[in-house]
Amino acid sequence: MKLAYWMYAGPAHIGTLRVASSFKNVHAIMHAPLGDDYFNVMRSMLERERDFTPVTASIVDRHVLARGSQEKVVDNIVRKDKEECPNLIVLTPTCTSSILQEDLQNFVNRASLISNSDVILADVNHYRVNELQAADRTLEQVVRYYLEKAHKERTLDQSITKEPSANIIGIFTLGFHNQHDCRELKRLLQDLNIKINQVIPEGGSVQDLQNLPKAWFNLVPYREVGLMTAIYLEKNFGMPYISTTPMGIVDIADCIRQIQKHVNNLALNKTFHYESYIDQQTRFISQAAWFSRSIDCQNLTGKKAVVFGDATHAASITRILAREMGIRVSCTGTYCKHDGEWFKEQVKGFCDEILITDNHTEVGDMIARIEPSAIFGTQMERHIGKRLDIPCGVISSPVHIQNFPLGYRPFLGYEGTNQIADLIYNSFTLGMEDHLLEIFGGHDTKEVITKSLSTDTDLTWNYESQLELNKIPGFVRGKIKRNTEKFARQNNITNITVEIMYAAKEALSA
């Protein structure tokens, strides 16, 4: 048992549901107790999704506990098949249901005989993997299922497209700025004259998965989800993949050079040259390189920063801060413990120390000890920063609704470099402004604006009503006090009791 208040990565089934609900026309059925369908709320609220989340629960209740699910799961699958006609139904176990050790595979086999949809059982161990690992695994499982099915039905066409083309693997729902990143990646590939074969899972159709091998190569922008699929495709179809995240000017160039290599390997009578494109973008289109050079950015030299997040974002941001902006990264870390070795290797030489943990109190203690000028982390670090009065830029999940902006905010590609530069610069200047304000005594003098509307001479608040007043949240207390006193004066009352307060509320809210 572990005492825990907060976790960076969610439980395994969330990962599975994120993959399943990202595909078009795929329905997930959770084998779960009442209340575990919280995923629907997150998707509907955070992503502001207009459509009903294609996730339902086959409820585990007392009866199931006593006699097993029996026909219930199969009935639910068949029912969903009729109601929604999905291409694929993914039966998703939860940590509760996995202890029951029911033979879910058997239900899946039975249901797939009756239903028109394909049915699979998400194969994840709830006590060993987290949300991200499960998502990676589920995506691979779905891709494998459809490629093997096509292979069996002899509909698998392994020839590649005439023009260079790519699959983007790992864009999905509730991902940190994933939608914007996807648009930016498409733009980047288009600039390089590379066609997009497929983007999975977001918006993809499972029936098109058999065409994945038609692309010349796979691009896996995020380390956490998609790598397993890319490795599977490489092993079985000889498809090369690029897993360098195109975040930050140096890494984007690196990524493009790898693309160039793969494309030229396959192109028969043509060679592609991307160097001039890289140079043009770096020096003139993206503003980030110039920004690092400008005198504004000089002020950031040697400022201390702390970075924490998922492996992809924390590693990339660390390198951008250290290599591209000359900021001193005192500590960098990730909660992706399963990928710790890779992370250490990536940030070696770019930071003073490395912290790999999924315990937020350790991160908090580290930040308090280092006292950086700015933090780049998750929502948790933002709150740690608030407590310590240190500004924080959010660079990674877990996130809140404000991290699903409506405006275009990619982190990847050349436009991403601009966004990141803004984010970093704004975090630091806010910090400096704050500091200067403190030195010079704040924005203005408070006496002038807090002139109270009520005088304390003619009205008395008795002890109980004062207590009651203090219970009211600070931001409305003043208003309530004024209203009550106004009411009391109108009614010639001088002694304010709790009763008067309520009477005032009733009278004045009309």
Place this chain on the structure above:
Amino acid sequence: MSNKISDTLTFECETGNYHTFCPISCVAWLYQKIEDSFFLVVGTKTCGYFLQNALGVMIFAEPRYAMAELEEGDISAQLNDYEELKRLCLQIKKDRNPSVIIWIGTCTTEIIKMDLEGMAPKLETEIGIPIVVARANGLDYAFTQGEDTVLAAMAHRCPNRNLLIEKKELFIKDSTIQDLFSFLPLKKKEENIRLKKMEKHSPLVLFGSLPSTVASQLSLELKRQSIQVSGWLPAQRYSDLPSLGCEVYVCGVNPFLSRTATTLMRRRKCKLIGAPFPIGPDGTRAWIEKICSVFGVETQGLKEREQEIWENLKDYLNLVRGKSVFFMGDNLLEISLARFLIRCGMIIYEIGIPYLDKRYQAAELLLLKNTCKDMSISMPRIVEKPDNYNQIQRMRELQPDLAITGMAHANPLEARGINTKWSVEFTFAQIHGFTNARDILELVTRPLRRNDNLEILGWNNLIKKEII
């Protein structure tokens, strides 16, 4: 599936495939209510993830609750439950020093049959902090019923009301007053009359967790009718739990407290006052009247008071009159809210509700029925354990003016041009008593007011395909 609206209350039961919060969410408001408590949720990552997301910013405010996260070793019994819980509880004692630790059992502890009730008394004596066990799991309960399980468990911890001792105390109090005022016989008499008036009825304990302002508002309303509330379950502090016994009358303030009511009656021998719930001015008046009638007290000025409140609501009533509502059902407040809204002149198509205890809610159901008659409106259908999918199909035909629903469905329904109000807000807003009637209508009318403002733009349907 018929959409006919009948003229008797019809009860149906569907598949139970509906969205609601897990009952462990009750820690969110209970830890704030009981100031010296600590809630330990014994469960898995799934429970933790739910709490962390459902509670939003609260989680950053050093809350007095935590997860005892079960790991593989706990599930396969390689680790000793008792030793593990002891280790965590000692740490909690060291860090927070609470007056009570409440263990919340979850689905997982049910399935692996962790004997929380058996371990608690042993550990309690070992570490010297009371440990209350509540099984608020998703196998058995929905959302607000979590509070019910906690309060039912707490009812066992309330001190015993010993009549004899109390009488003696009263006697002593009386004689000291006599001594004090012996030189002023007139005042003494007055004082005695006042005391008598206060003590005229048997002790009354109200149960249900309410924000302290709302609790004192309700106490005050009863005081006006010279009824003294001798305690609340739960109190602001664990150490202030009310004393219970066979002469104590109890009355619920929330519709989801049926287990607590049963426990109070059967185990603590209290007398339950079955009343409608003090939600809306009509409900509040009926609630007070019922309590008064039990104690044989003539109510004073209650009718005028209710009228005055309705008078104040006029502007909102104009907005809601004649509009139709569909409750998808997820928090058990539905019957009371529907009854109030019918009195406001609204039409209710369907009242979805997770669970309906017809005995505990009997008075409320009767009031609902009478309200429908008074307003000459056809009776709504009450659907227990609803099926969200079917409900959405029904909504497609009925096209209600307002759907009161969980957050999982709110945005998709809005995109299809149906006004929605998140049901969860009713559990967190102050909705009890005369004073807060306006707040309910504020919530109910908010989507109507907002969408009235946007109506003119003509962007009601915001999906490509018309699905609903």
